[in-house]
Amino acid sequence: MKITVKGLRASFGDHEVVKGIDLAIPSRQITAIIGPSGCGKSTFLRCLNRMHELVPGASRAGQVLLDDTDVYADDVDPVLVRRWVGMVFQKPNPFPSMSIKDNVVAGLRLTHRYDRKDAPGVIERALRQAALWDEVKDKLNDPGTSLSGGQQQRLCIARALAVNPDVILLDEPCSALDPIATARIEELLLEIRRDYTMVIVTHNMGQAQRVAEHTAFFLQGELVEFDTTAALFGQPRDSRTADYIAGRFG
């Protein structure tokens, strides 16, 4: 297990959105989290790399073990957690002031781990992993925002990969993209899934079935069911899961 979540609760002010979740996320696989809007899946994800606490008024209880270390232990630096557990957001957010190649190494630059000699190699490797290299190799100095939405999101994935994380959290990474761009991202996730532990929040049940080995179904801040993707969609044990995947609500 790469990540073990124990009794996780998260709130905004008085409003509790994650209500006590236990979940074990396997190493070097893709785990999908599905559920209707407002079920707490994004908040849950943001608790895994301590992004949740950046929102004013946010609070949290419970444990998140990364390998064996509780990322919420007193002596843990949240900044270091985020270097091991990277994130890709709903809307592509390349840095508008930076070129394509500067965006890829932005994480290294920001944290003063940038090495000019290694940079070309790092850039090419990350862009190849993100299946973007062939499309941008001749225009690495163009601004990151000159790319299409799908390319921008792959650039953001390359940027997350370039800092060499262990875990990548993807918060509905395709919700702003068309089906073709979505398919390219899913392909690349399948390409790299043996190298990283990935957790993907998605609205799209087809996407969960196409990319994830395991799927968790969240409802109103609680974990209803967690199983292999085939089992969860094939023989759901809980009637609420069955209703949701059949499209009877959500």
Add this chain to the structure above:
Amino acid sequence: MRRPIDLTSARPGVFAEKAFVWLCRLGAAIPLTMLAWLLYRVAAAGVHRLSWSFLTDPPSQLDASAAGLGPALMGTLWLIVLTATIALPIGIGAAIYLEEYSRRSKLAGLLELAIANLAGVPSIVYGMLGLGLFVHALAMGETVIAGALTLALLILPIIITSAREALRTVKDSLREAALGLGATRWQCTRQVVLPMALPGILTGAILAIARAIGETAPLVVVGAVAFILYGPDGVDAKYTALPMQIFQWTSNPKRAFLDNAAAGILVLMTTLLVINGVAIWLRNRYQSRRS
């Protein structure tokens, strides 16, 4: 029954719409007309006095045609540089603290209220504060540094407010991107937020400094002298400034000195115009570089 399609007869409300647009045009024309009128009046009176020696010569209480505003111009330049050096780091620092570090905390709310109030305090009150604090309590005397500190206090709320606005225009998604890559709050601010907010911050800062240049009242209180033959030679020197010199000339009974005042106004207005022009240029330059 089908209605015939009518695309040409008058809609109701067309007149009101036109009247409103004309009202807006009038509103835009009034300040421009006033400025043009002011410039015309002072140019008519003062333009014949403008010369290199007018800009460099010391003032004279006897001979208006020999008087210049050299010391006042130098004094104003000293004030600009010192005021900016003091106010910019403090103001931008405060804005960064409020926007990037203490969002929505109780302290931030309190500070916000205080800053909004300070922005409304009349400049003469800043003069009193400067007199009590810098000139007397800190025993700086009636020096250019005391004047600059007073002006810095005066423009701090403006710098803080405009810098906060500029920081707010940077999207949160970019902050999240940086923090999600393992950047510290400072690394995110320094390398992502500040570069994007810089044109806005600079524009606000320059406009605030333009405001400081035109201020007279606080300088009268903190003891800028009305008549001095030399520009400052250090931060602890006596000084005067352009608006002080203009004020002094207008209160001189001799008619010829009024022309000097008009010429002084032209110099002051030109300085302001240049400064504001630089602000606009900077903003456009950074904007085009980013898009």
